[in-house]
Amino acid sequence: MRREDIKQVQGLKVAALVSVGRHPVTGRPRRADFDARAVEMGLSLVAPENMSLLHAGECSPERESALRGYLGMGIGALDVLDQPPEADIVPALEARLREMGARLVLCGARGEMGEASGLVPFLLAERLGWSLVSGLAQIESVDGDSMTVLQALPRGQRRRLKVRLPAVVTVDAAAQAARQSAYGPARRGELRRIEGEVTPDAAARDWNTAPAKKRPKRLKIVKAASARDRFKAAAAKAEGGGGQVLTGLSPQAGAEAILKLLREEGVLR
Amino acid sequence: MNDIVRRDPRSEWIARNRLHPEHDAVLARMGGGAPAAQWMGPNGVIRRDPHAVGFIGPNGIRRIDRSGAQSAGAGGAARREAAAAPARRRVDIDTPAFFIAVVADMPGGRLSAHDRDLLGLARQLADAETDGAVLLVSFGDPRETGLGEAGVDRVLNFAGEQFEGYAPELRLTALGGVERQHAPRHWLFPDSPLGGAELGRRFAARLGERPATQVWQIADGRCTGRGAAGASDITRELPRIVLALPECAEPVADTVHAAEAIAPPAALPQALRRVEDLGAVAVDPAGVALAEAEFILSAGNGIHDWDGFHQAARVLGATEGASRVAVDNGFMPRHRQVGATGTWVTARVYLSAGISGAVQHLQGIQQCDKVVAINTDAGCDMVKRADLAVIADTGEVLAALVELVEGGRKEQRNAA
C-alpha cells in the first residue's frame, strides 16, 4: 500500500522507540530494521510533526549517525535519553512516555544489539497499564479510543484485532518496509539529549556474551539402539504407513473425504 | 452358518501320513493348516509351490523344517510380534515434588515439533531431581493423543471458547492462577511467533521475573540464548521463566508418562479485555512463500487440466507446489518445485495431486503434518506416504472438490 493512501489520524500522538541496529553482514551500525518499520507504521498514521522518536542509550558519534537514519525518514527531532550501556532503560523510558502523553507507542519487535530480548515493550505496557499487541503488520484505522490492526501470524496469515488505546505495539518483518532515509533531513534533524535517572541493570552483570555459535538445523533423530535399525532409519525412504487409502470411490466421495480432513485441520478458510 | 463339521477321514489319514504319495496334494486340496509346498502333478512331474515352504514358528518367525517333524499346526497359535515397536519405559510420578510448567503452542490442538522439544527440555529439568513432574498448560480444545509419549506428567487444560483465538489477557490470567496454585519451579514457553513468544513475555512482565529468551541450550543450571538478533550468545544462570527456541532439546523418546489431567484453578479473576479478536483475514495464498505455506496443493505428472488445477488452488486457498516432472515439462515455474532438489516444505496439509512420489519429493515433504494424495495408482510411493489417499482420476477429484467448496460457500452466503 502506498503511504499516501492512508488517512492521517488527527490529534493522535504517536511515539516510536528506536534503537541502534547492526547490519547483519558487516555489523555496521544502522537504523534497526524492525524499529524503522515501526516508525514507518507511525508515519502511515500521523504527520511527521506528530510523531516522536525516543531512544534510550548512549550517543557516541558512530551511534549518532545510525540514529540520524530515523531522522532521515522526515522527522525533525529525536529524543535521546542518555543512558550508559549497563543501564536498565525501562524506568527511564516509562518516565519519559508518561511525560510525553503519547497514546500509541510503536516498537520494533526486538533490537539488533545487546540482549535484544524484545522485552521492553512488554515491560512498558505492564508498567503503564496499557494494551499490548505484538507482531503488527498494519494499523488499519484509529477511531477514538481504539484502533483496528492486522496482526501477522506465521505462514503469512493475518488476523484482525481491535485494540483499546493507549497501547504499546510491536512490529516485525511483516510490516511495511521503512522508507528510504534521506541525507538532508538526517543531517538537519535534531538529536535532543535528555538527561535522566539511570537504573543499573544488575541482573545482566554476570552474563557471558560471545559471538553466536552456528547451529545447523536438526536433521533426523536416529534413536534406535540396534545397528540394523539405525541402518534402516538412514537408508529407508520416507513412508507414513497406516494411512487411509480410499479406492473405488466416486470423485465426489473422494473429494468429500479430503474436504473433511481439510476442515478438521482448519486450513480451509 | 452350518456348524456340522464335514470330514474326510481318508484325506485326514493321508494328511497325517507324510510318507503317503498323495500327502502333499491332499494337504494342498484341504487348504487347511499349512499349504503344501510340493506334490505330484497329474503328468507325473513334481509340482512345487515355493511360497508354501515353511510355517510361522512359535516365535512369530518363519520356520522351515525339511524333516517335516514340525509343521504349521505346532505354531498355529503363534502371533507375529517381531514387528511391534520396542516398548517405552513407563514412568509415573504419583506425588510430584515440584513442577516444570510448559505452556505449549499446540496449533490445531496438537503438539508442534517445537512444543515437543520444549517438553524434552522440561523433562531434563524435572528429572534432575526425584519426583519432578512436567506440567503441560494448554488452552482450547485439545486433540493431541500422545501427551504421555511426549513426556507430560500432568495436563492442565483451560478449555472453552473464550481461550481460543487471540486471547492473551485471558490466558495471562489463567497462567496467574496456575502460578498461585502450583508455583512451578520453572515456566517454559516456546519462543515462537505462534504465541509462546508473546505470552511468555507478557507473563514474565506480569510476574516481574526477568526471563531468558531465545534460549537454545540449558546445561548445568545455566542457559544460553541468542542475543543481538541472533549475532551473539548470552549465557546466564537459569531463570524461572525461559523462552526457548526450537531444537533446544531432543523430544522425549524412551519413556511414556501419565499425562494425567488436573483441574484448572476454579475461580480466575476477571481479565481486563483490551484486545478483541475480529478473526482471520483472507490472504493471497500465492503470496505465501512455499517453504512456509500452511496448505499446499501440489501438482505432478497426473495433472492434465492445468486451468482446473490453478482454479482448485484458488478456490481452496492453497499455495501451489509442483513435482520436478511438472516443472521440467514446463507446466510450473522452477521456484514452485517441492522436494530435496527444490524447496523443502513444512505445510500442515500437503495435498498432492497426481504425484507418484519420487524419493527426493518425499524427502522434501517430510516435515508436513498431513499428506493427502490423489492418484490413480494405489501402489505409488506417495500413496504409501499419505495419511489419506484417494485413488481416482486427479482432475475429477479436484473438480469435485472445487464444486463442493464453492457450493458450500454459496449455501453459507444464502443462509446469511
Add this chain to the structure above:
Amino acid sequence: MAQFDALFQPIQIGKLTIRNRIVSTAHAEVYATDGGMTTERYIKYYEEKAKGGLGLAICGGSSVVAIDSPQSWWSSVNLSTDRIIPHFQNLADAMHKHGAKIMIQITHMGRRSRWDGENWPHLVSPSGIREPVHRATCKTIEPEEIERIIGNYAQAARRAKEGGLDGVELSAVHQHLIDQFWSPRVNHRTDEWGGSFENRMRFGMEVLKAVRAEVGRDFVVGMRICGDEFHPDGLTHEDMKQIAKYYSDTGLLDFIGVIGSGCDTHNTLANVIPNMSYPPEPFLHLAAGIKEVVSVPVIHAQNIKDPNQAQRILEGGYVDLVGMTRAHIADPHFVNKIKLGQVDQIRQCVGANYCIDRQYQGLDVLCIQNAATSREHQGLPHIIEKSTGPKRKVVVVGGGPAGMEAARVAAERGHDVTLFEKNDALGGQISLAARAPQRDQMAGITRWYQLELARLKIDLRLGVAADAATIMDLRPDIVVLAVGGHPFIEQNPHWGAEEGLVVSSWDVLAGKVAPGKNVLVYDTICEFSGMSVADYLADKGAKVEIVTDDIKPGVAIGGTTFPTYYRSLYPKEVIMTGDLMLEKVYREGDKLVALLENEYTGAKEERVVDQIVIENGVRPDEALYYELKPGARNKGQVNIEELFAMQPQSSLAEAGEGYLLFRIGDCVSQHNTHGAILDALRLCKDF
C-alpha cells in the same frame, strides 16, 4: 543473495585454498595402467572436471602404499614406487592449469582385497579375520609388518607431495587397514595395537604422525572415516565421533571426509554408494554429527547430486564441502553450468550406479548416460562443438536412449534434426525400466534429453511410427535408425507366446497386461529387467517366483544394486530360484502350468500359476533398416574401424546423391543404455 552462493565460497584446507565447495571424492576409477600409473586416460578424466570448474578432486580411491596391498584388481594407483612421481606431476599440472586442486587417497587395504593375483600376497589384518565381500582370508599382522607399513604410508605421501599433488587423504573407511585396527569387530588383539581405545587408535595415529613428519605442515593431510559401521559389533556413530575428535585434536589433520555406513558386507557396501533407491543425502546426519565435534573442515558425499540440494546442505552448515562424485561422472561440467546459469542443462546423475557396479567387477568406470566420461582421451567430447561443415538434414528414428542422443548430438552440431518416436513419449526402454519400484529415477535420463532436445529446438514427432515414405519426404542427408527391438519371447515355441500363454516383461511394466495373482517370472538375462518386473508384480500384490536357468536371478547385477533389489524383494516374499530351464507352458483349466527342468540333473518339476512373464532380452527390429538399406549411399554400413577409433565416418565426406543410413543401439543387437548412447555419440559427433 545469489542462489548458489554457498557453493562458491572458497575454503581454506590447511594452507590450501579451494575455489568452491564441490569435491569429486575418492573413488576407484580403474584407469591406472602400466602398473598403477596415472597415465593419459586417468589425467584426461580428471582434467575434464577441472575444466568444468570443480574445486577439489581427491583421486585414486584405495590407492595402495605397499606391495602387499594388491593394486591390480581395480587398476588403482600404486604409490609404492617412485615411478609414480612424474605421472603425478602430469596429473597435478593438468588440474592446476584449470584452477582445481588435486589430492589422492592412500591406503593399505589389509584384509579387504583378494590374494589370488598380482604378487599372491598373504593379506594382513589385526586379528586374521576373513573379509566377506572379497571372500578373503588373511594372516594376523605382526608388529614388524605394522612398522613397515607405517613407513610405506609416509613414503607414499612423500611421492604424492613430490609429484605436486596438493594433499593426501588417509583412508580409514570401508574397512581398510586403519579402521580394521579401530573396529572391535575385527581387532581382537591384546597387545599395544588392540584392546583399549588408545591401542586401537594407535596404528592410525602412528601413520598420521609418520606421514606428517614426512610431508611437513604445509602439505594437506586428511582422513576419510565412516559415520557408523551399522554392525552390531562394530563402531557406532558415537564411537566415530570420539575417534574423529581424537584425531582432529592432534592438530595433525587438515580435513575429515565422512561416509555413512560400514562396508564389509554386501548389504552395507550398497550404502556406501547409495543408488537411486535411497533418499537424497541419507547419511548427512552422520557427517553433521562428526562436524559437531571436530575443528577441521568436513567433506561429505553420498547421494548429493543437485545444485539446490548442495546449496541447502552447505547453507545449513551441516558440512563444509560436498562430495558430488557421481554427479561429476555424469557431468564433469557441473560447476560451470551452474555458473553459466545453465542448471537445467546439467546432466544429473540418476543413481543407476553403472559406474560403481562396473568398478566392483574390475571394469573401467563408465557412466550409464554420458558416454564421453572417461573417453576424453579418445576424443569423445562433453561439449559438442558446432560443425564447420555443411548443414545437413538428419532424420533419427526412435526416441530411446540411442535415438535421443543421436538427435541431441546432431542438433548440437548445428544440423536440422527430426526425431520420430512411435510412442507418445520419449525414453524407449528407459521408460519401462523406470516403472519398477525404486527405479523411477531412471526417468531422469529421459528428462534431461527432453529438456535438451527442446532447448535445441529439434523437430520432435511423437506418436509417429516413421516408415520409409515419411522419412524420404524429409529429403534427409542422413538417416539414423534407433528403433530398438521387441522382447524375444518367441525364441522357444513351447513357451506358447503365440497362443498368449506367456507375456513379456515389457507388457507387464508398460501396464499392457494386468499383474496376475500368482506369477512365475522366467528370466534368462539376470539383469535389471527380470528383477524389476518381479518387484513390480510383487508390489502390486502378486505372489511371485523368479526362476532362471542361470546361477541365480539378478546374478549379472552389480554389487551396489542387487542388495537394494533384495531389500525390496525379500519382504514381499518373492522366491528366487536358480538353475531351472523353462521347457514348456501349458494351460490347465484356468491355470497355467510351467514345466521346468533342472539344468544339472534334468529333473523336471512344475509350477501352477496364473501368469507367466518371460524376460529373454531384446530381438532387434530390422524391417525398416532393410527397406531403407538399398537406397542408401553407404548401404547402411558403419565403418567400424573409424567408429571404434572415434574418427569421422569417411562416407560423410564422400560426395554423392541420396542419403547415408546408420543404425545404432538395440536395433543392431541388444546392448544396454550406455551402449546405445555410446553408439550414438561416437557416430554423430562428426556429422
Add this chain to the structure above:
Amino acid sequence: MLDVVLPILIFAALALALAGALRRIGLWRQGRAAPVQLLAGLAAMPRRYLVDLHHVVARDKVFANTHVATGGGFVLAALLLIAVHGFGLESRVLAWALLAATAVMFVGALRVAARRKDPPARLSRGPWMRLPKSLFAFSVSVFLVTLPAAGVLPAGFGGWALAAVLALVVAWGLGEMFFGMTWGGPMKHAFAGALHLAFHRRPERFGGGRSTGLKPLDLNDASAPLGVGKPVDFTWNQLLGFDACVQCGRCEAMCPAFAAGQPLNPKKLIQDMVVGLAGGTDAAYAGSPYPGMPVGEHGGDVHSPIVLREGRALVDADTLWSCTTCRACVEECPMMIEHVDAIVDMRRHLTMEHGNTPNKGGEVLENLAATDNPGGFDPASRMNWAADLDLPLISARGSAEVLLWLGDGAFDMRNQRTLRALVKVLRAAKVDFAVLGNDELDSGDVARRLGDEATFQSLAARNIATLAQYRFEHIVTCDPHSFHVLKNEYPALGGHYDVSHHSTYISQLMAAGRLALGQWSGGKVTYHDPCYLGRYNGEYEAPRNALKGIGIKVVEMERSGFRSRCCGGGGGAPITDIPGKQRIPDMRMAEINATGADIVAVGCPQCTAMLEGVVGERAEVLDIAELVAAQLAAAPAQRVKEEVTA
C-alpha cells in the same frame, strides 16, 4: 516616409530587445552563483560559436549550410540594417552588401521553409512554424527597402501605400528577429545561445576538449541546497543554458528512454525548465510530449518545487528517473546544453531531500552504505571468484605497474568470466599487475547517478585514501563506469590517476607485441560502444583496434561510435526501472541482430548484463577480453602455485 519610419522601427526594436534582454538576464540571475569567467567567456564566444557549435551542427550538412545562410545572412543584414537604415549611412557599398546579406538570408529562409513544410517529429512546431515566414518578411522587406539606398530604385518608389506595407512587414521582421530574440520566440536561441556559449558551465568542452564528470556538491556547506529542488536552485548559467534550446529535437531523436516509450524527452525537459524559469505552464509547448503524458498539465515557477511528492508540478519524478545518463542528448545538442547535469541535480534533491529513489533505489543505496557494494554482498567475499587465480594483492607488494580495478562485477558470475579472461590476457603479456582485493570499494558511480552524492563522496574518499597508500602507474579496469568515475570524477575530490579501459590497455599490449594471438575464425562480430567509454571518454578506436588485432572485422551497427545507443543499463536505470513501452536493451539487440552478427563484442559489465537479459533469439554477448583471451596462443602449462607462495 520610410526614412523616417525605418529608424524609428529599428531603434524601437533594438530598445525593446535591450529591455527584453535585461529582463531575460534578470530571469537567469535568479539562479545560484557559478564560477564563470565573464570577459574571457565573452571573448571566446565567437570562436566557440563558429568552431565548436558549428562542428555539432555540421553533422547535418544540409542544415548547417541553411543555418550559415540564414543566421550569417541575418547577423550581417541586421548590422548593415542598423547602419544603413538606422543611422542612415549613405553608402552604396553598404547598401549592396545589405542587399546581398538579405538575399543570402532569403535563400536560407527558403531552405528553412522547405524543411518546415513537412517537418520531422523531433522538430517543435507552434511559433517555430512561422519562423520561415518571419525570415522571409525580414529578408524580403529589408531587401526591398534597401533597393533605393542601393540606387536600384528611386527613393520614394511606390508611394506611401507601398511604404506603409513595407514598414509593416519590416516591423514584423524586426519584431521576430530583434524583439523576439530577447522576449521569447524562436529567435531567443540566438541571444541566449550566444551567451550560453560564453558562460558555459563546462568551458573545457570547447576547443575539442571533453568534460563529462559530474560536479561535486559541497556537503560541508550546510546551507547549500542538496541538488535542485526548485528552478532557482540551478546555477544562473544552467538556467541560461536552458534558454538556448532551439527545440531542434536532435536530443529527442537520440534519447533511448524516449524511444522506449519511457516518460522522458530531453527537449521537453529543457523546455519545462524554461517554463520553470519564466513561470507558466507547458501548454504552449509544441513538440513531442513525454511518452504517455499529455502536454498542458504541468507548470510551475522559479520558486516552486520542480517535483512534488503528490500531484503535478513542473515535471514528474519518473521523467527524471528514466534517464540512463547516456549523454546521447548532450552529445547531439547543437547548443551544447547539459541535460545530464540538470537531471542529476534534480535527482540529488529527490534522493537526498525526499528519500525518494524509486524501486530498488533505496535498497541499493542502503547496501552501498552498509556493505560498500550495491548488491549487499559480504565485502569480504569480493575476491571469492578469484580464489583459484592467486591474484597478487597490492597490499602485499606496495606497488605494481598496473592496478587492476575489478569493479562490482567481481560479485557477478557473468562478469567474473570477463575478469578471468582479462587476468589471462594480462598474465599472457606478463604485465606486472596487482589488485586491491577486499580493500576495493564500489567506485560510487551508481550512488552518484542516483543522486546520492553523500554516499558517492564517502566511497570516493575512502577509495582515494586506499589508493594513496600504494604506488602504481596505471589503473586498468573492464568497467567503463568505474573508469569514468576514477578518471573524471575523483580528481575533483583529490584523486588523480592514469586510468585505462581494458580495451585500451589490451590494444596497447597488442601494439607492443606483447601478446601472441591466433586469428579469429568464428562468425560475424559487431561492437557495441558503452556510453561511459565512448561518449563520456571518447574511446571509440581502442576496442575496435583490439578486435582488429585478433582478426575480427567489426560489422558496424547503424548507431555506433558517438551515436551508439545505450544498452539501458546506465545511470541506475535498471534499478529505478521506470516502465516504458519496450525495453531499451531489446531495441539495442534488434539493432545488433540487424547486422546479422553472431556475436556482439562489448566492453562493459552493464552492457553485458542488459544485452544478455534479452529474451529470445539474440547474438552471443562476449566481452573484448573474452574474445582476446580465446585467441591467446596456448601457453605452456604454468605452475601457478609457486607464484602464490612467493
